Amino acid sequence: MRAGADARPRTATTPAATVHDHITDAVKTPDLIRLTDDVVLARFETMKVYAALGAVRSLLRRGRVAPGQTLVDSSSGIYALALAMACHRYGLRCHIVASTTVDATMRAQLEILGATVDAMPPSQSLRLDQELRVRHVRRLLAERPDFHWMRQYHDGVHHEGYREFAELLAGALPEGPLTVVGAVGTGASTGGLARALRESGRSVRLVGIQPFGSVTFGSERFEDPEAIIAGIGSSIPFGNVRHELYDTVHWLDFRHAMAGAVGLLREHAVFAGLSTGAAHLTASWEAARDPGRLHLVLGADTGHRYAERVFARHAEALDPAGLRPRTIASPDELRPPWSVMEWAGRAAPEAARTSEGSWNSEGEFPSPSPSPSPSSVPSVELLP
Numbered sequence: 001m002r003a004g005a006d007a008r009p010r011t012a013t014t015p016a017a018t019v020h021d022h023i024t025d026a027v028k029t030p031d032l033i034r035l036t037d038d039v040v041l042a043r044f045e046t047m048k049v050y051a052a053l054g055a056v057r058s059l060l061r062r063g064r065v066a067p068g069q070t071l072v073d074s075s076s077g078i079y080a081l082a083l084a085m086a087c088h089r090y091g092l093r094c095h096i097v098a099s100t101t102v103d104a105t106m107r108a109q110l111e112i113l114g115a116t117v118d119a120m121p122p123s124q125s126l127r128l129d130q131e132l133r134v135r136h137v138r139r140l141l142a143e144r145p146d147f148h149w150m151r152q153y154h155d156g157v158h159h160e161g162y163r164e165f166a167e168l169l170a171g172a173l174p175e176g177p178l179t180v181v182g183a184v185g186t187g188a189s190t191g192g193l194a195r196a197l198r199e200s201g202r203s204v205r206l207v208g209i210q211p212f213g214s215v216t217f218g219s220e221r222f223e224d225p226e227a228i229i230a231g232i233g234s235s236i237p238f239g240n241v242r243h244e245l246y247d248t249v250h251w252l253d254f255r256h257a258m259a260g261a262v263g264l265l266r267e268h269a270v271f272a273g274l275s276t277g278a279a280h281l282t283a284s285w286e287a288a289r290d291p292g293r294l295h296l297v298l299g300a301d302t303g304h305r306y307a308e309r310v311f312a313r314h315a316e317a318l319d320p321a322g323l324r325p326r327t328i329a330s331p332d333e334l335r336p337p338w339s340v341m342e343w344a345g346r347a348a349p350e351a352a353r354t355s356e357g358s359w360n361s362e363g364e365f366p367s368p369s370p371s372p373s374p375s376s377v378p379s380v381e382l383l384p
Helices: 023-027 049-061 078-090 104-112 126-143 162-172 188-199 254-268 274-289 311-316
Strands: 031-036 039-043 070-075 093-098 116-119 178-183 204-211 248-252 294-299 326-328 338-342
Touching: 023 049, 023 078, 031 254, 031 274, 039 274, 049 078, 049 162, 049 188, 070 078, 070 126, 078 093, 078 104, 093 104, 093 126, 104 116, 162 188, 178 188, 178 274, 188 204, 188 294, 204 274, 248 254, 248 274, 254 274, 254 311, 274 294
Parallel strands: 039 294, 070 093, 093 116, 178 204, 178 294, 204 248, 326 338
Antiparallel strands: 031 039, 248 338
């Protein structure tokens, strides 16, 4: 127990713990932690359980996949685990084309869960790694037309699960304006959550975070040799990123994200991943500019994947208190190590545009994935 904390005995008003039927129900519920008066952290073991569960349930209900079928996708780590757990829950097979960033611990978990894991060989760049993985998935589909390609980067079905998260927040956070701060990545978590919250009537400002070297918001001309880009940005266009949803974008280099992650552990005893560190640093700056407004930090995963590359180097970490972004008016002014721009719902930069996963004028999800699937698949009724 930390110094000064009260040992509070259980009383009749203490809420009872919930007994879950499957691990996915337990891990999808975040720890909500107040960092300051104006900043709350939603810290997950793996946030992408919402994306994977929501997608799998929708696909089963709509008859696009059937129990026993194999779901395949490319992943850098936490989506792979989330998809494997969703397949475990609903009697589906899982095939992962794994990035070079998937470590031995993650691979062992996937294999024990029954997933087939194809690990890509080391490559000279993360862009090449992503391209090789997509090519491999296409080869698998050509050989096995019964496989269903999840297309986490492009199929809007991955936004659907975040409606449940939005409902959870509605009951946990006070009413009023909210700023959501999180890494953009595939676009499903930040975009899906903000869209669901706005549709419920809440005033939501969306702040997205990008690394230098990501094509998504136009920083591809820069290099950050230490950046662990997987899960934060992308070197290829993602159809699931809806650029018009974002009000503000921050670009941070590895050392600033590291400062945020180490600072979060040092100041609040929260062990979380690199994207969470970047969001923590960003939210602290945003909250100082807008006191009294609640800021929600999305903490996508724990810090275990970054133990050696980030936390073991904690003595090198910059002091977050002395860090400030460069304010810019257009992507042409973008400069490392930290820049911020009022995106204000602009369209995607030319290099980030893709025909994959296009959204219609009503903002509805894309049409079903063109990947081959059985011609007659029964719909499935699912329990929550």
